[in-house]
Structures are given as structure tokens and as C-alpha cells.
Amino acid sequence: MNSRLRKRLFFEVRRFVHDIIYVDTRNLAQLTPEYLSLNDAYLRTKKKCESKKLPLDVNPKGVFACNELDLKEVNVYGFDYDYTLAVYKASMDSLLYNLGLDGLINKFKYPPGIREMKFDPNFAIRGLHYDIEKGLLMKLDSFLQIQLGTVYRGLSPVPDVEVLKLYKNKTVPLAYVENHGKTSQYFSSKMIQLADLFSVPEMCLLCNVAEYFERSQIDYHPEILFRDVKTSVGSGHPKMHNIVQHNVTEYLEQNPGIREWFERLYAAGKQLFLITNSPYQFVNAGMGHMVGADWEKFFDLIIVQARKPLFFTDESRPLRIYDKVQNTHVWDKVTQIKKGVIYYEGTLNQLQELTGWRGNEVLYFGDHPYSDLADVTLEHGWRTGAIIQELTHEIDTLNHTDFKKNCNWLQMLTQLIEECQEVDEADAKITLGTWTMERDKIRQDIKKVFNPQFGSVFRTYHNPTYFSRRLFRFADVYTSNLTNLLHFSEQHVFYPRRGVMPHEYSSYFV
Numbered sequence: 001m002n003s004r005l006r007k008r009l010f011f012e013v014r015r016f017v018h019d020i021i022y023v024d025t026r027n028l029a030q031l032t033p034e035y036l037s038l039n040d041a042y043l044r045t046k047k048k049c050e051s052k053k054l055p056l057d058v059n060p061k062g063v064f065a066c067n068e069l070d071l072k073e074v075n076v077y078g079f080d081y082d083y084t085l086a087v088y089k090a091s092m093d094s095l096l097y098n099l100g101l102d103g104l105i106n107k108f109k110y111p112p113g114i115r116e117m118k119f120d121p122n123f124a125i126r127g128l129h130y131d132i133e134k135g136l137l138m139k140l141d142s143f144l145q146i147q148l149g150t151v152y153r154g155l156s157p158v159p160d161v162e163v164l165k166l167y168k169n170k171t172v173p174l175a176y177v178e179n180h181g182k183t184s185q186y187f188s189s190k191m192i193q194l195a196d197l198f199s200v201p202e203m204c205l206l207c208n209v210a211e212y213f214e215r216s217q218i219d220y221h222p223e224i225l226f227r228d229v230k231t232s233v234g235s236g237h238p239k240m241h242n243i244v245q246h247n248v249t250e251y252l253e254q255n256p257g258i259r260e261w262f263e264r265l266y267a268a269g270k271q272l273f274l275i276t277n278s279p280y281q282f283v284n285a286g287m288g289h290m291v292g293a294d295w296e297k298f299f300d301l302i303i304v305q306a307r308k309p310l311f312f313t314d315e316s317r318p319l320r321i322y323d324k325v326q327n328t329h330v331w332d333k334v335t336q337i338k339k340g341v342i343y344y345e346g347t348l349n350q351l352q353e354l355t356g357w358r359g360n361e362v363l364y365f366g367d368h369p370y371s372d373l374a375d376v377t378l379e380h381g382w383r384t385g386a387i388i389q390e391l392t393h394e395i396d397t398l399n400h401t402d403f404k405k406n407c408n409w410l411q412m413l414t415q416l417i418e419e420c421q422e423v424d425e426a427d428a429k430i431t432l433g434t435w436t437m438e439r440d441k442i443r444q445d446i447k448k449v450f451n452p453q454f455g456s457v458f459r460t461y462h463n464p465t466y467f468s469r470r471l472f473r474f475a476d477v478y479t480s481n482l483t484n485l486l487h488f489s490e491q492h493v494f495y496p497r498r499g500v501m502p503h504e505y506s507s508y509f510v
């Protein structure tokens with residue numbers, strides 16, 4: 001080999017090493033064996049990752065099982081209405097936001113300047129926690145750890161250093177979040193979880209007003225702001241009901257397939273019931289739009305204004321009859337359930353006494369893991385299905401090729417860091433530092449594709465979210481839309497995937 005060729009070969013090798021392992025400032029001869037061995041491992045791992053087959057796409061219309069569910073055992077199908085049977089358009093969120101904003105200005109006399117803060121449908125995600133003392137919105141994982149980078153005061157992210165100073169720890173105490181045995185969900189714990197879809201515009205309003213106060217240097221008490229926003233959005237609901245009832249097509253999706261599914265269940269001899277917190281006229285307009293004017297014929301029992309979750313926990317509130325023709329309430333004692341009659345209020349115990357429906361012959365669908373599903377499964381043994389609309393976006397994101405590649409590499413790089421972390425040489429430690437930085441960047445990229453502020457509804461970086469943990473505990477199955485059930489017969493058995501425990505660990509993607 002002549003000297004020119006040798007020289008060129010040397011530079012090619014050096015450039016190759018530089019491109020892959022980020023180091024070109026030192027002479028290769030000065031690199032330690034530990035360093036060279038690390039980078040050799042990196043190159044081998046990278047090559048292995050690139051040759052891996054990517055996982056198959058997940059079906060966005062899938063029905064996912066947390067617990068085995070045999071539909072042959074189900075004789076009674078129950079439904080919540082809002083965000084379960086009724087799928088709302090984005091215009092619903094804007095409507096709720098604007099009604100809440102009007103209430104703050106007109107009723108609570110908040111400064112009219114808050115009108116400049118517009119609703120951002122992509123700001124918040126369901127399942128976040130709001131610290132009512134500190135005025136911070138954040139995402140917690142299933143271990144009650146704050147996911148750093150997801151803490152917001154108003155619309156501004158709070159630096160990690162400040163978060164750790166405020167909470168003295170990344171993990172918040174259980175008593176801070178959960179209020180076991182106490183009836184009020186709202187003000188006995190210091191953090192409130194916002195777990196239904198109606199709360200997404202509420203969170204945006206809360207953060208927008210806080211942002212306005214911060215920017216305008218107006219003093220405010222976070223808990224008072226929280227209560228005012230909650231009350232204002234809540235008191236906007238009757239107006240929302242009236243507006244939507246008279247403009248159904250503007251706010252409600254058609255949800256095609258729902259009638260076909262009802263017909264199939266009806267033909268199979270299943271009994272159907274509806275328990276909703278919404279008023280009859282509002283539900284009637286929506287169901288008429290989705291199912292047809294004769295929608296009531298599919299249901300053996302319809303309860304409106306049920307006041308869930310109290311409906312499931314109260315002992316003594318009587319079931320009452322609603323006169324849909326006169327739009328009045330009837331005082332008679334209810335001694336039997338009649339098809340075609342509309343009921344309101346009542347309790348679950350009364351429902352079970354009057355119908356004889358018991359335990360695991362009932363499958364109840366709702367969108368709220370706590371107020372719809374927790375009590376019926378924990379106290380009464382009903383089977384449960386959660387309708388989680390966000391699954392469509394989450395699964396679409398999971399199915400992107402870049403996302404799959406990033407996940408693969410993140411998994412393998414993390415394993416590599418774990419295996420190689422015990423190094424002594426300075427240059428090897430620098431290399432490990434660059435790997436960790438690379439890993440942090442991939443984790444950020446993977447998070448942001450779901451939602452730039454808060455990431456996925458279901459995951460923090462590597463743990464399930466607090467929302468997921470409750471969902472998986474209270475729902476036997478979950479899916480993005482009820483009509484996905486059309487793809488399964490009434491004899492279908494949903495089997496959960498055999499979960500991998502840490503001591504059985506083998507990477508999902510490797």
C-alpha cells in the first residue's frame with residue numbers, strides 16, 4: 001500500500017469514527033481501551049437496532065382487554081351518554097370554554113381582558129392533576145411521581161428546579177392526591193384530577209386566566225380561581241344543553257353503526273339501559289340524531305339526571321318518574337320498571353332491586369373511569385368498558401414508522417447505558433454522558449408527538465400515568481368508540497395480553 005493510500009485510509013477511518021461516536025478532536029491513539037470498547041458496543045447496538053423488524057401497526061378500532069371478558073355471560077348492556085354514546089365535535093369544547101369565560105366575566109366580575117385568551121384545543125389532555133394550593137397543572141404517573149417537564153403555571157412551563165424545590169421530592173404524598181373515604185372529590189385533597197373530557201376546556205380556561213393574571217401582575221388565589229372556573233363552567237352546562245339540543249348537527253357526530261349495534265343486541269335478546277347525568281330533552285335530541293326518533297324502543301330502562309357518581313354510592317335517594325310530554329316530574333313512588341317510561345335520580349341499589357340485574361351479567365360502558373366505572377365494578381361486580389376517544393390519536397401516533405424506530409432505539413440505548421454505566425476512564429464517562437443526552441432527547445421527541453405540553457394520556461416517559469392505572473383497574477375492556485364492538489359477536493371472549501413483569505423482562509421491541 002503506498003503512503004498516499006494509507007494516509008487516505010487513515011482519514012476515512014477517523015471520519016467514520018467521528019460521524020458515529022461524536023469524537024474527532026482527539027487522536028485515536030490517545031483513546032482508552034474502555035472508550036473504544038464502549039463505542040464498539042454502541043455501533044453494534046445501533047446496527048442491531050436498524051436491522052430489527054418494526055412492530056405491526058395497532059388497530060385504532062381495537063377493543064383492548066385489561067381483564068378477561070366473556071360476552072356470552074353478558075345479558076344486560078348499560079351506557080353512559082356524554083362521550084360514551086354521544087361523540088362530540090371540537091365545537092363542543094369551544095362552546096364550553098366560551099360559556100365558562102362568559103360566566104367568569106359576567107357573574108364573577110373577572111376582568112373582561114381575559115377574553116383575549118383564546119381556547120386552545122391542543123393545550124391540555126385528560127387526566128392531569130391541578131394543585132389547588134400552588135396553582136399548578138401537571139401530569140402524575142402511577143407511582144404519584146410528577147413527570148418533570150409537564151408542570152405548568154398558566155401557560156408557562158415551570159422549570160424542574162423550581163418543581164423539585166416546591167415539592168421537595170419528585171413524588172407527591174398519597175394524601176395529597178387521594179381522599180379515601182371522603183365524599184367530596186373536590187376539596188379535601190390538595191390535588192384534583194381532571195378526568196373527564198368536559199374538563200379539557202375547563203383546564204384550558206383555568207390556565208388561560210392564570211396566565212392573564214401572571215402577565216398582568218394581578219394577585220390571585222389559585223384555589224379561588226379553581227373554584228370560580230369550575231363553578232362557571234358547571235353553571236354553563238344548562239345553557240350548553242339548550243344550545244346543543246337545538247343545533248345537534250353542529251355539535252354531535254353521527255356515530256354511524258350505533259343503531260346497527262343496538263339492533264343486533266336487541267335481536268340477540270340482550271337488555272339495554274341508559275344512565276346519564278344529562279337532562280332528557282338534551283339526550284332525546286342527540287339520540288334521535290344518532291339512532292332515530294324511535295331510539296327509546298331499544299332500552300329497557302332510561303335514567304336521566306342520575307347525578308353520578310352519587311347514583312352509584314347513595315343509599316336513599318328515590319328513583320322518580322319524569323313526564324316527558326308535560327316536561328314535569330311525577331311524585332308517585334316507583335315500584336316497578338316499565339319500558340318507555342323515563343326515570344331520573346334514584347340509586348344503583350334501587351335499580352338492582354327493581355330489575356334483578358346482578359353482578360357480572362351487566363356490562364356498563366362509560367368514558368369516566370371513576371364516576372362511571374369505579375363503584376359499579378368495585379362494589380357491585382359489574383363488568384365495565386371504557387370509551388376513551390383519545391385512543392384514536394394515540395394509536396395513530398404509535399403507528400408512525402419514526403415513532404416505532406425511536407422507541408426501539410430508546411429501549412436498546414437505555415439497556416446499553418444500564419449495562420455499560422460502570423466505567424472509570426474520563427473519556428468513557430464523557431461518552432456515557434453523550435448517550436444519556438441522546439436518550440433524553442429521544443424521550444422528549446417521543447413525548448411531544450402526542451401533545452407538546454403533556455405528552456401521552458397513557459404514559460409518562462416509562463411508566464403508566466395515574467389516569468392509566470385507574471383505567472386499567474376499573475375497566476375490563478377499553479376502546480375508542482362503542483361501534484368498534486360491531487366487529488365482535490355476542491359470543492366473543494376478550495383475552496388480556498399476558499403482561500411482562502420486571503423479573504420476566506424481555507423488551508417488547510427487541
Ligand SMILES: [Mg+2]
Pocket residue numbers: 080081082083084366367368
Ligand atoms: Mg360521560
